[in-house]
Amino acid sequence: xxxxxxxxxxxxxxxxxxxxxxxxxxxxxxxxxxxxxxxxxxxxxxxxxxxxxxxxxxxxxxxxxxxxxxxxxxxxxxxxxxxxxxxxxxxxxxxxxxxxxxxxxxxxxxxxxxxxxxxxxxxxxxxxxxxxxxxxxxxxxxxxxxxxxxxxxxxxxxxxxxxxxxxxxxxxxxxxxxxxxxxxxxxxxxxxxxxxxxxxxxxxxxxxxxxxxxxxxxxxxxxxxxxxxxxxxxxxxxxxxxxxxxxxxxxxxxxxxxxxxxxxxxxxxxxxxxxxxxxxxxxxxxxxxxx
Numbered sequence: 416x417x418x419x420x421x422x423x424x425x426x427x428x429x430x431x432x433x434x435x436x437x438x439x440x441x442x443x444x445x446x447x448x449x450x451x452x453x454x455x456x457x458x459x460x461x462x463x464x465x466x467x468x469x470x471x472x473x474x475x476x477x478x479x480x481x482x483x484x485x486x487x488x489x490x491x492x493x494x495x496x497x498x499x500x501x502x503x504x505x506x507x508x509x510x511x512x513x514x515x516x517x518x519x520x521x522x523x524x525x526x527x528x529x530x531x532x533x534x535x536x537x538x539x540x541x542x543x544x545x546x547x548x549x550x551x552x553x554x555x556x557x558x559x560x561x562x563x564x565x566x567x568x569x570x571x572x573x574x575x576x577x578x579x580x581x582x583x584x585x586x587x588x589x590x591x592x593x594x595x596x597x598x599x600x601x602x603x604x605x606x607x608x609x610x611x612x613x614x615x616x617x618x619x620x621x622x623x624x625x626x627x628x629x630x631x632x633x634x635x636x637x638x639x640x641x642x643x644x645x646x647x648x649x650x651x652x653x654x655x656x657x658x659x660x661x662x663x664x665x666x667x668x669x670x671x672x673x674x675x676x677x678x679x680x681x682x683x684x685x686x687x688x689x690x691x692x693x694x695x696x697x698x699x700x701x702x703x704x705x706x
Contacts, residue, residue: 453585453686456481460532461523463510463571466493468647469597470536472674473681475501477532480682485523485530488537510537510567513574520574529578531585531592534681535571538564538597538615540649542608557611564615565622568596572626572637580633589634590688595681596623598641600696604703616641620694627692636691638684643698646671665699672697 460477464470466488474484478501488494491507498505504526508519523530541560545552572594579592598619605613619639627637644650644661650671651658662670680697684690 454481455532455685458482458532459485459523459527459530460534461485461487461520461530461571461575462534462536463487463508463567464535464537464597465497466490467497468536469642469645469674469677470534471497472678473534473536474503476675476678476682477534478503482532483527485519485527487519510535510571511562513570516570516574520578524578529582530575531579531582532685533571533575533579533592533594535568535594535596537567537571540612543611544608545610552610557614560611561615561618564612565618568619569622572596572622576630576633576635579635580630584634586688588688590636591634593636593638593685594626594630595684596637596639598639598694600641600643600698600701600703602641603696606703607706623694624692631691636684636688638690638692639694640677640680640684641694641696641698642672642677643696643701644671645677646673664704665701668699670699672699 455477458481460474460482462470462474462477462484465474465484465486470488471486474486474497478484484498484501484503485506486494486498486503487506487508487510488497489507489509491505494505494507497503504523506519506522509515539560541556543552543556575594579594582591584591596619599612599616601609601613602616602620605617620641623637623639630637644665650661653661658671665671677697680695684695
C-alpha cells in the first residue's frame with residue numbers, strides 16, 4: 416500500500432492507505448475520505464431535555480444516523496412525542512435527582528443497552544437581580560438553577576460514564592463513547608439578572624476538562640457546547656420586534672441558530688475523535704451586552 420496526496424478543502428493532505436490506518440476500519444469506524452464517522456447503527460444514545468428544542472433535534476439527528484435513542488425529559492408527554500417521531504424510548508426523569516436518573520438509566524440499559532453517546536440538554540433559565548426592588552435574590556431560586564443545570568449535568572455524566580466504561584472499545588485507540596454537555600455563552604458573557612444561570616453554565620464549562628482528563632483512561636471523551644441565541648420555544652414565543660432586535664445582535668449570520676445546527680455540531684463531535692476536553696462556542700460571534 417502506498418500513501419497518496421490529495422488536495423481538497425483541507426489543503427494538501429497525506430492520505431494513508433486503509434491497511435495502515437489503525438482504528439478506523441475496525442469496530443464501527445469507516446473511512447469517508449475527508450474525515451471518519453462513527454457507525455451509529457444500533458448504538459444506544461441518551462439525550463436529556465429531548466422533549467423539545469436542541470435536545471429533540473439532537474435525538475432526531477442521532478436516530479437518522481441509525482442510533483437507538485433514549486429520550487429523557489422531566490415532561491414525559493413531551494419526551495413521548497419526540498420518541499414517537501423516531502421510534503425511540505421515552506423516559507420521564509429529573510436530572511437533578513440521583514435516584515430518578517438511576518431508574519431511567521437502568522431502563523435504558525435493559526431495553527436498549529448501555530449508551531455510548533450521551534447528550535445533556537436539560538436545563539432551566541431564571542432571571543433575577545442579586546439585589547432587586549423586592550430584596551435580595553431568592554436563595555431557593557439560585558439553588559434550583561444550580562441543581563438542574565450544573566448538578567443535573569454532573570449527575571447524568573457520572574452515572575452514564577460508569578455504564579459506558581464497562582463497554583468494549585470501538586476502536587484500536589480504545590474509544591468507548593462520548594458525552595456532550597450543554598453550557599451557554601452566558602457562562603462567559605453573563606448579563607444583569609443572570610447570576611444563577613451564568614453560575615450554573617460556568618460550572619458546566621469548568622467541569623469539561625477535568626472530566627475529560629479523568630475519563631480518558633476509559634476511552635470516554637467529554638465535550639461541551641456553549642450555544643448563543645437558538646430558536647427554541649423560549650425565544651420564539653417572544654414578540655417579533657424583540658426577536659428581530661436579538662437576532663440583530665448576532666454579527667453573522669444575523670439570525671437565531673437552529674436546533675438542527677446544534678445537532679449537526681453534536682454529530683461532528685461524535686465523529687471527530689480528537690475533539691475532547693474543550694468548549695465550543697456556537698453563537699455567530701455574539702458577545703452579550705450587560706443587559
